[in-house]
Amino acid sequence: MAINYKKCPQCGSLNVVKILYGMPTHESFLLSEEGKIKLGGCCITDSDPEYFCKYCEYEWDKQEAINHAYNEIKGIKASVGGYFDGYYEVEIDFESRLLTWRHFSDYYEKTIRQSSLDRFVEALKIIDILNWKSKYIESGICDGTQWSIEIMRNRRNIKEYGDNKFPDEWAEFCRLIRRVSDRNFG
Numbered sequence: 001m002a003i004n005y006k007k008c009p010q011c012g013s014l015n016v017v018k019i020l021y022g023m024p025t026h027e028s029f030l031l032s033e034e035g036k037i038k039l040g041g042c043c044i045t046d047s048d049p050e051y052f053c054k055y056c057e058y059e060w061d062k063q064e065a066i067n068h069a070y071n072e073i074k075g076i077k078a079s080v081g082g083y084f085d086g087y088y089e090v091e092i093d094f095e096s097r098l099l100t101w102r103h104f105s106d107y108y109e110k111t112i113r114q115s116s117l118d119r120f121v122e123a124l125k126i127i128d129i130l131n132w133k134s135k136y137i138e139s140g141i142c143d144g145t146q147w148s149i150e151i152m153r154n155r156r157n158i159k160e161y162g163d164n165k166f167p168d169e170w171a172e173f174c175r176l177i178r179r180v181s182d183r184n185f186g
C-alpha cells in the first residue's frame with residue numbers, strides 16, 4: 001500500500017484527522033474536543049472532503065490523495081522475461097518524457113508526447129499499480145518468467161517484482177507498455 005490517504009497533499013504533514021459528517025453523537029463530540037476527528041457538519045453533499053490537516057487546515061478526499069500520489073511519480077522502469085528468451089526492459093522518464101526499450105542488444109528510444117504520458121498515468125491509476133504488493137512469488141518453478149517494476153519518486157522509490165506469479169492487472173500493464181513504446185513487452 002503506497003498511497004497514504006492520511007498524508008496532507010498540500011504540506012506533507014501526517015497530523016491529519018478524518019472528517020465526520022452528520023449529527024455528532026456525544027462520543028464523537030468528545031473525540032473532536034480531543035482533536036482526534038473533525039466534525040464536518042450535518043449537510044452532506046457528494047463532494048465532501050474526508051480528511052483535514054491540522055497543520056495547514058487543508059481538506060481533501062481519497063481521489064485527491066490518489067491523484068497526488070500519481071503526480072509525484074518521476075519515472076518508471078519495468079522488465080519482464082526469462083533466462084532463455086531474454087528480458088524486455090523499458091524505462092520512461094516522466095520529466096524529459098524519454099522512453100528507452102531494450103531486449104538483448106536491441107535498443108530503441110523515443111520522446112513520447114505529453115498527452116501519451118498523461119493517458120499512460122491515468123491508465124496506471126486504473127490498474128492501481130501503486131497498491132500492488134511488493135512481491136509475487138510462485139515457488140517450485142525453475143526458470144519461467146520474472147518481472148520487476150520500479151516507480152521513481154523524490155522520496156523512496158517503490159519496487160515490485162514477481163517470479164512466475166503476477167498481479168491480476170499484469171496483462172493490462174504489458175498492453176500499456178506496448179502501446180506507449182510501440183515495441184514488444186511481456
Ligand SMILES: [Zn+2]
Nearest residue numbers: 008011053056
Ligand atoms: Zn497540510
